[in-house]
Amino acid sequence: MATPGPLTPGVPFDPSQPPAIEGFNPTVSSDPEGFREKFLRKTRENPMVPIGCLGTAAALTYGLYCFHRGHSQRSQFMMRTRIAAxxxxxxxxxxxLAASALKSRP
Incomplete structure (x- = not known):
């Protein structure tokens, strides 16, 4: 039984270089998107998510404040409001997610 030879004869393996894969062309973004740019883009795509997050945080904060002050009825109402938010x-x-999936369809 013959032993298999090297896959690419004459070309030594260089671990410092990425492998050459036939049919694959890697694209490197020249301008990486920062946190602020990504946040603004995502907010423009779906503005209801940040609104819901702010509503949740506001209801939680006010509910905890009411709990601390001893207003148990209002605190309970705000906790229920937080669940709705x-x-x-x-x-x-x-x-x-559904809208972006439908938009990306050809």
Whole structure:
């Protein structure tokens, strides 16, 4: 039985270089997107998600404040409001995913 030879005879393996894959052309972005740019782009794509997040945070903060002050009825109401705001946020995320999936279809 013959032993297999090298795959590319005459070309030594260089681990400092990426492998050459036939039919694959890597593209390197010349301008990487920063946090601020990505945040603004995502907010423009689906503005309901940040609104829901802010509503959730506001209801939680005010509910904790009311709990600290001893207003248990208002604190309970704000915790229920927080749950509704979280549900709104999750629905906005799912709606945004569905919309982007439909938009990317050919």
């Amino acid at each position: 979280q549900g709104f946020t999750v629905a906005a995320i799912l709606f945004g």
